[in-house]
Amino acid sequence: DIQMTQSPSSLSASVGDRVTITCRASQDISNYVAWYQQKPGKVPRLLIYSASTLQSGVPSRFSGSGSGTDFTLTISSLQPEDVASYYCQKYSNSPWTFGQGTKVEVK
Amino acid sequence: QVQLQESGPGLVKPSETLSLTCSVSAFSITNAYYWGWIRQPPGKGLEWIGSISKSGSTYYSPSLRSRVTISVDTPKNQVSLRLTSMTAADTALYFCAKSLRWLGGEFDSWGQGILVTVSS
Numbered sequence: 558d559i560q561m562t563q564s565p566s567s568l569s570a571s572v573g574d575r576v577t578i579t580c581r582a583s584q585d586i587s588n589y590v591a592w593y594q595q596k597p598g599k600v601p602r603l604l605i606y607s608a609s610t611l612q613s614g615v616p617s618r619f620s621g622s623g624s625g626t627d628f629t630l631t632i633s634s635l636q637p638e639d640v641a642s643y644y645c646q647k648y649s650n651s652p653w654t655f656g657q658g659t660k661v662e663v664k
Numbered sequence: 665q666v667q668l669q670e671s672g673p674g675l676v677k678p679s680e681t682l683s684l685t686c687s688v689s690a691f692s693i694t695n696a697y698y699w700g701w702i703r704q705p706p707g708k709g710l711e712w713i714g715s716i717s718k719s720g721s722t723y724y725s726p727s728l729r730s731r732v733t734i735s736v737d738t739p740k741n742q743v744s745l746r747l748t749s750m751t752a753a754d755t756a757l758y759f760c761a762k763s764l765r766w767l768g769g770e771f772d773s774w775g776q777g778i779l780v781t782v783s784s
Binding site (some may be wrong): 593644 | 700702714723770
């Protein structure tokens with residue numbers, strides 16, 4: 558099975574900082590990657606699909622990139638409301654694995 | 665606006681079978697290609713349990729495959745999860761979710777989740 562390794566597991570940044578989260582697949586998965594945001598006590602929210610397509614209603618400061626094995630979620634200017642855990646998910650084939658998650662905090 | 669609502673027991677005894685139902689409203693389940701179940705142990709990350717396609721094909725996590733069954737009841741507009749031989753390790757918040765696109769595996773709509781505790 559293809560593994561998804563997400564890093565870092567947590568990060569702390571200041572408001573306005575650029576934040577980058579990465580996921581690496583153990584095999585080529587083309588662009589079959591989604592990114593989710595989960596705020597404390599809330600349901601996961603789809604941010605990005607097909608590695609780089611912004612889901613409707615998601616602020617433009619969120620972006621995704623990558624193809625093959627390396628994928629990145631970027632928050633261009635961190636806002637207080639972005640405090641959350643972020644997860645990548647691969648869906649190229651079964652199993653549709655989630656990454657381990659990245660907890661983002663504001664300094 | 666599509667709404668998903670999980671229902672079932674909040675407490676299950678070890679070795680028992682868990683049966684959960686996801687009731688979908690304001691959307692026909694035949695209009696989505698995939699429906700999935702995902703769980704989240706307290707304080708931990710998301711774990712994909714499995715998915716079912718419009719054609720009825722099922723896909724399961726390798727670690728749960730021997731114990732899990734996902735099915736669809738089209739007339740009732742529901743998706744169901746059955747997980748046998750429950751242990752404390754299965755204690756988690758269980759979510760059902762709908763895929764966004766035809767043949768896409770990304771989940772754009774989620775239920776609120778139901779907390780299932782395994783304890784005697």
